[in-house]
Every structure is written in C-alpha cells, then in structure tokens.
Amino acid sequence: MARLVVLGGGVAGHTTATFAAKWLGSAHEVVVVTPNAKWNWIPSNIWVGVGEMTKEEVTFDLAPVYAKAGITYKQAKAVSLNPEGNESSDKSFVSIEYTGQDKTGTIENLEYDYIVNATGPKLNFDATPGLGDGKGQMGNHTVSVCTADHAVHASHKLQEAIEKMKGGTRQKFLIGTGHGMCTCQGAAFEYIFNIENELRKAGVRDMADIKWISNESFLGDFGMGGIHMKVGGYVVSSKLFAESLYAERNIEWLIGAHTSKVENGKVEYELLDGSKGEEEFDFAMLIPPFAGVGIKAFAKDGSDITGTVFAPNGFMKVDANYGAGAYENWKASDWPRTYQNPTYSNMFAAGIAFAPPHLISKPMSSPNGTPINPTPPRTGMPSGIIGKAVAHSVCDLITKGDSAHLHEASMAEMGAACVASAGKGVFSGTAAAMTVYPVVPDFETFPGTGRDTDYTFGEIGLAGHWIKHILHFLFIYKAKLNPGWTLIPE
Amino acid sequence: MIEKKVVKEEANFQKSEAFSRTMIPGTFARKMRTCLIWQFIRFAIINVKMIIVVGKSH
Ligand SMILES: Cc1cc2nc3c(=O)[nH]c(=O)nc-3n(C[C@H](O)[C@H](O)[C@H](O)COP(=O)(O)OP(=O)(O)OC[C@H]3O[C@@H](n4cnc5c(N)ncnc54)[C@H](O)[C@@H]3O)c2cc1C
Numbered sequence: 001m002a003r004l005v006v007l008g009g010g011v012a013g014h015t016t017a018t019f020a021a022k023w024l025g026s027a028h029e030v031v032v033v034t035p036n037a038k039w040n041w042i043p044s045n046i047w048v049g050v051g052e053m054t055k056e057e058v059t060f061d062l063a064p065v066y067a068k069a070g071i072t073y074k075q076a077k078a079v080s081l082n083p084e085g086n087e088s089s090d091k092s093f094v095s096i097e098y099t100g101q102d103k104t105g106t107i108e109n110l111e112y113d114y115i116v117n118a119t120g121p122k123l124n125f126d127a128t129p130g131l132g133d134g135k136g137q138m139g140n141h142t143v144s145v146c147t148a149d150h151a152v153h154a155s156h157k158l159q160e161a162i163e164k165m166k167g168g169t170r171q172k173f174l175i176g177t178g179h180g181m182c183t184c185q186g187a188a189f190e191y192i193f194n195i196e197n198e199l200r201k202a203g204v205r206d207m208a209d210i211k212w213i214s215n216e217s218f219l220g221d222f223g224m225g226g227i228h229m230k231v232g233g234y235v236v237s238s239k240l241f242a243e244s245l246y247a248e249r250n251i252e253w254l255i256g257a258h259t260s261k262v263e264n265g266k267v268e269y270e271l272l273d274g275s276k277g278e279e280e281f282d283f284a285m286l287i288p289p290f291a292g293v294g295i296k297a298f299a300k301d302g303s304d305i306t307g308t309v310f311a312p313n314g315f316m317k318v319d320a321n322y323g324a325g326a327y328e329n330w331k332a333s334d335w336p337r338t339y340q341n342p343t344y345s346n347m348f349a350a351g352i353a354f355a356p357p358h359l360i361s362k363p364m365s366s367p368n369g370t371p372i373n374p375t376p377p378r379t380g381m382p383s384g385i386i387g388k389a390v391a392h393s394v395c396d397l398i399t400k401g402d403s404a405h406l407h408e409a410s411m412a413e414m415g416a417a418c419v420a421s422a423g424k425g426v427f428s429g430t431a432a433a434m435t436v437y438p439v440v441p442d443f444e445t446f447p448g449t450g451r452d453t454d455y456t457f458g459e460i461g462l463a464g465h466w467i468k469h470i471l472h473f474l475f476i477y478k479a480k481l482n483p484g485w486t487l488i489p490e
Numbered sequence: 491m492i493e494k495k496v497v498k499e500e501a502n503f504q505k506s507e508a509f510s511r512t513m514i515p516g517t518f519a520r521k522m523r524t525c526l527i528w529q530f531i532r533f534a535i536i537n538v539k540m541i542i543v544v545g546k547s548h
Pocket of ligand 1: 008010011013076077079187293351352417
C-alpha cells in the first residue's frame with residue numbers, strides 16, 4: 001500500500017487529494033495535511049468583504065468530506081521535509097505540527113511514498129512596514145479579503161465607513177496592492193468595483209473618493225503583461241478596457257507604485273520614475289505580497305537543503321527553466337509541464353506553491369533599484385487543472401510503476417476564466433467576464449499578441465454576473481464531492 | 491446662441507486628465523449590459539467560449 005501525502009487543502013490540494021482518492025480507491029492511502037478546519041471558496045470572499053455574503057456561505061467543514069472520500073485528514077501544518085529520510089530510516093517523511101483535532105502543537109513525522117506540496121501562498125504582510133503587525137499577521141491600518149475571516153473584518157470596517165458618510169463625513173478609499181512585488185491584482189480589482197457598487201447602493205457614493213494603487217506599469221496588466229482582446233471589431237489592450245471601467249465609475253488610479261510603508265490613515269509609495277509620495281485613506285484594502293509558506297528541507301544527515309528544494313521566494317522548484325535569464329529570452333517553454341521536483345522525483349508542487357520560472361509581465365524597477373512589477377498570478381482554474389494533472393501522474397506512478405508517463409499541464413497551454421463582479425443582485429449586478437488563452441503568452445504560436453484572440457475576451461454585463469453566481473455554487477458543490485462532482489471541470 | 495447639450499455619460503471625461511484619454515460607454519452600451527434578451531444571448535456565447543477554453547486546457 002502506497003501513501004500519498006497532500007500538503008494543503010485549498011483549490012489545488014483539494015483537487016489533487018479528491019481525484020487521487022477516487023482513482024486509487026482503498027488499495028492506497030491519501031492523506032491531507034492542512035491547518036484549516038474549513039474549505040474556503042476564496043473568490044467569493046469578495047462578496048463577504050462587502051457584506052453581501054456570510055463566511056458560512058463561502059466555507060464548509062473539511063472533515064466530513066474527507067471521511068466520505070476515504071481520505072485521512074490531519075489538521076496540521078507542514079513544517080519540514082526529509083525527502084531522504086533520516087539517520088535511522090531511508091523513508092521520506094514530512095514533519096507536521098497539529099493545529100486542531102485536540103492535538104494542537106503536537107509534532108508528528110509522517111512517512112510518504114509521494115508528496116504534493118499545495119500549500120498556496122504565505123500572505124507576506126510584513127514585507128511592507130505597517131502592512132503587517134511584525135508577527136506575520138495583518139496589521140491594523142488596512143483590511144484584506146484574502147481569507148474569509150479577513151473579509152468579515154473588511155465588511156465591518158466598510159459598514160463603519162458608510163455610517164460615517166451617512167453622518168456627513170467624507171471618506172477616502174484606497175484599494176490595490178501593498179507592495180511592489182504583489183500578484184492577485186484581479187482580486188483587488190474586483191473588490192474596488194464591489195465597494196463602489198455598495199456605496200452607490202447605500203446612497204453615499206458622492207461622499208466617497210475611491211482610488212486604485214497598484215504595482216502594475218499600466219492599468220489592466222493583471223500580472224499577465226496585459227491581454228489583448230476583441231471588442232467591437234478591434235483587438236484592444238486590456239489597458240483601454242480597464243481604464244474605461246475606472247473612468248466610467250469615477251475611480252482614480254495610481255500605477256507603477258511600490259507601497260513602501262503603511263501608517264494609520266496613510267501610505268508611502270515609490271513610483272517607477274523614482275519619485276516618492278504619500279496617499280491618505282480612511283479605508284484601505286491592500287493585497288499583501290505572496291511568498292512560500294516557509295517549509296524547510298533536510299538531507300539524510302540533517303543538513304539544510306531548503307535551497308535545493310525551494311526557490312529563494314519559498315516556492316517549490318519544479319520542472320521549469322529557472323535559467324532563462326533576461327526578458328528577451330523568455331519563452332512559453334520555460335513554464336513547467338509536470339510539476340515534479342527536479343531533485344526528488346516523488347515530490348510535486350501544485351497551484352501557487354510551485355516556483356514560476358520568471359514573471360509574465362515585463363520586469364521593471366525604479367531608478368533607485370526598487371523592483372515594481374506584478375508577479376505571475378496562478379488563479380483558481382490553473383491551480384485546479386495543475387492539481388488534477390499531478391494527481392493523475394502520482395496515481396500512474398503508484399499503479400504502473402516509476403516509468404509511468406507523467407501528465408502535463410503547462411500554463412502556456414491552458415486558459416483561465418476570470419469573472420470580476422460588481423455587485424450581486426440577479427438583475428442589477430454586472431461583471432467583467434474575462435477569458436484568457438493561454439495564461440502565459442506564447443509568441444511563437446501566436447506571434448501578434450501571444451494569445452489566441454478567439455478565446456481571449458472580456459465584456460461587461462449581467463451574463464458575466466450570472467456566470468459568477470453559477471461558479472460559486474458549482475465549485476462549492478464540486479468541492480463537497482456531491483453526486484456528479486467529477487463532471488464539473490476545474 | 492447655441493443650446494447647451496449635456497450628456498450624462500460623458501461627464502466623467504472632465505473629472506481627470508487620465509479619464510479624458512480613455513473611452514467611456516454611452517447610453518446604448520450601458521443599456522445592453524442589463525438588457526435581458528441580449529444578456530441571455532451573451533450568456534450562451536460566453537459559456538460556449540469558456541467551455542472550449544476549459545476543454546483546450548485539460
Ligand atoms: C480575494 C481573492 C479573490 C480571488 N478571486 C479569484 C477568481 O475570481 N478567480 C480565480 O480563478 N482565482 C481567484 N483567486 C485566486 C485563487 O483563490 C487562487 O488561485 C487559489 O486559491 C490557489 O489555490 P492553491 O491551492 O494554490 O492555494 P490556496 O487555495 O490558498 O490553498 C493553500 C492551502 O494550503 C494550506 N497551508 C498553508 N500552509 C500550510 C502548511 N505549512 N502545511 C499544510 N498546508 C498549508 C492553506 O491553509 C490552504 O488551505 C482569488 C484570490 C483571492 C485572495
């Protein structure tokens with residue numbers, strides 16, 4: 001009997017574990033190690049952050065779902081990996097520290113035959129002074145929507161601001177990225193339009209100044225170097241699409257900005273031209289930069305091999321080309337296909353946890369040498385698709401042996417669908433529905449824009465809004481492993 | 491004397507220099523966003539396109 005250990009019960013890890021358990025049956029063991037007791041459909045945190053949904057509507061308990069699937073569930077976080085075992089055993093193991101199940105703080109060494117690292121991002125608030133509390137958590141000057149609890153807190157703060165406006169006090173809203181090396185601009189983009197919509201609904205829009213601050217060199221970069229799409233017979237840049245949305249809703253923007261410090265009611269920033277400035281706010285939602293979750297790795301003799309297994313940013317090295325060098329040399333083929341660790345073949349990474357070979361957007365820095373550019377997004381759909389491909393590979397390795405063919409899922413050959421809502425009403429809400437194919441531009445296959453413009457498009461309307469609603473219910477239905485769950489695509 | 495012609499949708503062009511250099515949808519484009527018949531058609535088209543993208547990605 002082989003044991004597959006999946007670290008992380010988020011979008012990628014949950015997909016890997018549930019498919020592996022289904023394909024392997026009871027002949028082999030699938031273990032999920034994840035510190036959270038609940039699964040969270042993160043995209044809907046946006047609606048929690050404006051008070052349109054409750055935390056309960058976007059989360060559910062993992063334990064009964066894993067029991068139903070025959071998955072061993074350990075509510076714990078991975079601390080370190082020993083891929084070669086230790087001095088007393090050759091067997092690979094991962095050290096985990098329990099965070100629940102009445103064993104909080106207990107350390108256990110869990111042996112594995114295969115391991116998938118799907119631990120997602122560490123929300124690195126402390127990278128920006130004042131954005132974090134200095135202890136790895138969010139500080140108290142800004143809010144976040146990255147977790148369901150953060151979103152609940154954000155919603156309370158929003159209500160307080162609305163009350164102040166109703167009482168006649170103008171409020172300034174600052175939404176965007178909290179560092180020059182952030183990703184996930186799409187989430188902040190969606191949140192700013194939901195805030196704007198909420199303020200209009202509450203009848204206080206004219207009492208609010210709303211501003212976008214981000215590390216993108218142009219509006220609509222989204223960490224993907226922008227996209228080109230067909231609109232009204234033209235092929236246009238997402239810059240025009242995004243600028244139009246902001247202008248229509250009277251939202252100003254500040255781009256090419258590295259948020260260098262956050263204080264009570266004020267951020268300091270540096271721009272791509274090297275100039276520095278300050279922006280005041282009453283309410284700020286700034287996405288933190290992402291890093292790996294900080295798992296260590298040790299060799300058999302106990303020496304630290306973290307730098308062999310993980311990239312400096314803490315994400316796990318996989319079969320990517322990390323030596324591509326300058327922007328001019330970047331190719332679609334630099335991106336990983338199998339997500340297998342190059343040193344330890346029984347180790348894979350899926351979702352945000354894998355180390356990308358380089359940025360997608362053009363690298364930029366200020367004359368002072370401060371890098372100000374979005375890092376590559378790994379959104380829900382690619383995370384799910386990668387998670388499933390990795391599950392397939394591991395199952396084949398277990399059932400067919402070491403020579404089994406590994407399944408492939410390159411981000412340069414897969415698309416992503418993203419729906420950014422603005423409001424939630426069935427007939428009043430609208431959303432920007434965007435589809436991009438492929439996520440990583442491939443200028444050899446699509447020499448003009450790097451992408452297939454038949455399948456890279458964006459439009460605003462109720463249709464996108466309905467799709468967003470359907471996706472919410474469909475993905476929660478699927479993640480709960482309800483009947484027919486395997487038929488719902490990632 | 492020329493009569494003043496106020497177009498509500500165009501007001502934001504004057505609110506910032508950056509706004510004045512982009513495009514802002516007019517009445518027709520805005521109406522179409524919530525026009526049920528048109529949005530049902532778009533819903534079908536977007537879904538088909540998304541399903542093709544999902545299919546190409548797996
Ligand atoms: C507000 C917001 C809105 C978004 N909206 C969209 C959207 O509309 N569409 C879209 O496609 N994407 C969206 N995304 C992105 C999407 O949520 C991510 O791409 C996706 O969650 C990544 O999946 P993952 O499994 O890699 O990471 P996660 O889903 O974050 O899962 C990581 C898991 O690992 C666990 N973990 C952490 N540390 C450890 C450890 N040491 N050991 C074990 N487990 C650990 C975590 O608790 C978590 O359960 C959004 C993101 C945010 C923040």
